[in-house]
Each structure stands twice: as C-alpha cells, then as structure tokens.
Amino acid sequence: METQPPQSSLLVEDIPVLAAQNEIAEEAVSMVAAPARSQYGADLFGDVTHLRARKSKKARLIAIYSAVGLVSFFFFLYFSFPINVVKEVAVSKVNEVFIQRRMPVRLSVASLKFKFPVGVSLDDIQLMNVTDSDATVKIGRIVASLNVLPIFAGKADASLRVTQSGGSLDVNVSDSLYSLFKLATAKNARLPSGQFAMTFTNFEIKSLVANALAYIKAEDNPNLKTIEPFLKTEIGGQITGLATVELPPVGDSFDKALANIDLKLAKAYLSFKDESIQIPQQDFSAARISLNLAKKSLEISSDTKFIANDIGVDVAGRINISDALSVNDVNLKLALTLKGKIEEQFKYLLPAVFGCDQSKMVDGKMDFELSGSFGALACR
Numbered sequence: 001m002e003t004q005p006p007q008s009s010l011l012v013e014d015i016p017v018l019a020a021q022n023e024i025a026e027e028a029v030s031m032v033a034a035p036a037r038s039q040y041g042a043d044l045f046g047d048v049t050h051l052r053a054r055k056s057k058k059a060r061l062i063a064i065y066s067a068v069g070l071v072s073f074f075f076f077l078y079f080s081f082p083i084n085v086v087k088e089v090a091v092s093k094v095n096e097v098f099i100q101r102r103m104p105v106r107l108s109v110a111s112l113k114f115k116f117p118v119g120v121s122l123d124d125i126q127l128m129n130v131t132d133s134d135a136t137v138k139i140g141r142i143v144a145s146l147n148v149l150p151i152f153a154g155k156a157d158a159s160l161r162v163t164q165s166g167g168s169l170d171v172n173v174s175d176s177l178y179s180l181f182k183l184a185t186a187k188n189a190r191l192p193s194g195q196f197a198m199t200f201t202n203f204e205i206k207s208l209v210a211n212a213l214a215y216i217k218a219e220d221n222p223n224l225k226t227i228e229p230f231l232k233t234e235i236g237g238q239i240t241g242l243a244t245v246e247l248p249p250v251g252d253s254f255d256k257a258l259a260n261i262d263l264k265l266a267k268a269y270l271s272f273k274d275e276s277i278q279i280p281q282q283d284f285s286a287a288r289i290s291l292n293l294a295k296k297s298l299e300i301s302s303d304t305k306f307i308a309n310d311i312g313v314d315v316a317g318r319i320n321i322s323d324a325l326s327v328n329d330v331n332l333k334l335a336l337t338l339k340g341k342i343e344e345q346f347k348y349l350l351p352a353v354f355g356c357d358q359s360k361m362v363d364g365k366m367d368f369e370l371s372g373s374f375g376a377l378a379c380r
Helices: 016-033 042-080 083-100 149-153 177-185 206-218 222-232 340-346 349-353
Strands: 105-114 119-129 137-147 155-164 167-176 194-204 233-247 258-272 286-294 297-300 305-307 311-321 327-338 365-373 376-379
Touching: 083 105, 119 206, 137 149, 137 206, 149 155, 155 177, 155 194, 167 177, 206 222, 206 233, 222 233, 222 258, 327 340, 340 349
Parallel strands: none
Antiparallel strands: 105 119, 119 137, 137 155, 155 167, 167 194, 194 233, 233 258, 258 286, 286 297, 286 305, 297 311, 305 311, 311 327, 327 365, 365 376
C-alpha cells in the first residue's frame, strides 16, 4: 500500500517572488483583453461631444429664461404703466405751448394705448379752433410705431397711420440716430433730415384748410384786411397720391435734398362764404399737383392744373431754392381762364396782382410768364 505524500499548505501569495510574477502575468492578460484608449480615440471624442452638448443646452436655457424675463417685463410694463396719466400730461403740455404762442387751437385725445412691441395708439383726436367751431379737425385714430431692428444698425425707422372718416394717411420716416442727435442738439431751428414717404388715400382736407384759414384770421394782421373776405372761403376735397421727400443731414447743403410729389384732389370744390363775393361754388373737374425737387431746383410739371366751372389755371416751370430756403430764381408759365362772375369781378384785378399789363387778358384768357424772385417778379 502506497502512501501519498501530504499536500503542502503554502499558497502562491505566500511566496513574495511568485506573487509578483503572478501580478505581472495578470496585468499582461488585462492589457491584451482591453487595450489602452488613444487620446484621439472614439471613446474620448464621445466624452467631448457630450460635454459640448451640455454646454449648448445650458446656453439655450439661459437664452430662453432671458427671453421669458424680457417678455414678462414688457407685459408688466404694459399692464402697470400709468398711460392715462401720461396722456393727460402730454396733452396739457401741448396746449400750454399753443397758449404761450397765442395759437387759437386746442388738442384733445380720448385715449392713449400701447401698441406691441414699440408703439402707441391714439383714438378720437380733435384739434379745435377757439375762434371758429367749424374749423375743428377730427381724426379717428393715429397709430405710431417704431421698428426695433433698424436701431441696431444706427437708424430710426418709424411709421404713422392717420385714419379719418373715409380716408387715411400713411407716413414712414427713416433717419440715422446720429443725424437725429445733431438735430436735437442744434442751437437754431432746422429742418429735420431723413427720408419721408407719405401716402394719401381719400384724405379729406376741408377741416384742415378751415383750421389754417381760421388761424390766419386770428392773427389780426392789418395787411390781411384787403383779402379778409377770401379767408372765409371753404375748400374741400379728398387727396390721393404719394409724396416722398429726402432731406440732407443737419449742416449739409440743401443741394442734396430730393422730393417727388404727385397728388390728385378728387371731389374738390371752392365756395366763397362772404356775401360780398358774388361767385357761385366752383366744382373742380381736375386738380393735380406734380412736383420734382433735385439740386435745389423745383420743377413743376405741366400736369399741374386746376380746372373748375368758371376758372382754370395751368402751371409749369422751375423755381430755384437756396440753402437758406429762400427763392432766388423763378421761371413759370401760366395759363389763366376766367368765365362768368369770376371774369366780371377779376379780369382787371388778376393782371394787376401778377404785375401784368391788362391787355394780356383777352376774352377771359391770359397766357403769361413770371420770372425773377418772389420779391420782384416780372410779367411778360
């Protein structure tokens, strides 16, 4: 019977040399099973992409929170701003200016509201003349708004819409912020600069003309006594057309000013309310103004004319304007036609008004030219 040798109770870990060799072998196997990642490997790239995605998400959240905060601020301002108080103060200040300058007009506004995002809306506006109740200008609504995006490019772009019964006026104004700053800080009064576009659609002028004539009468100028009966004239009609004007920045020559105006007056009439003027109401079959301004020269197109029952006026020619906005050169051709009561009362007066010889008026017609300056016009 063979006797087996007893098994040893020693382990590899108990022998330092063998334990070290065993650890080296395990590391070698581990390196073969899972090779080390390169710094340019796909796994590392995936970590960077994940980090960037987290940063992008965080930026989007910040932008969303900022936008929500800004919108909330606008809504808070919209609902809490004392807009009616502002309206009353503004109207009061405007009327104070009218009183200080002795202008016989007063402004009233029924309501003032904000218009999103940047604008205001005024309803039921009245410009009353204290000397003539018939000369009150009534406007249904005025909506003014400021376009936000052009501001970041250094420009101010605003639009204005005036709505009245049966008609409207749309105005667009564009100018640089720098030019507006120069205009605001100028010591002397100056014309505003920028581009102006006005679109008239059946815009009634009766109340506007009446208010202007009432204002002239209120000045009580002795030099106007001779034409006072004509200041009671009623002029009505609806303007349709386009007027574009481009004025140079403050300090630049007026030579850069441009304008193109083409306006037609429909349903136009002229009525003399003074009993001393025995002239029937004149209804116009044609009433048009066509002008073009460039390089200080105002060209009046031959399309400019006013034709009524008993009077007709055709105008064409050129007027030069200086930097001081004075007229230094006039060259106009006019064709005047008178009939009926108008011919009886004015066939001798009108030639004298224009400085023409009375012999130029033949059978109620007069063709003549005016040249020179407004202070010294010569008729030929």
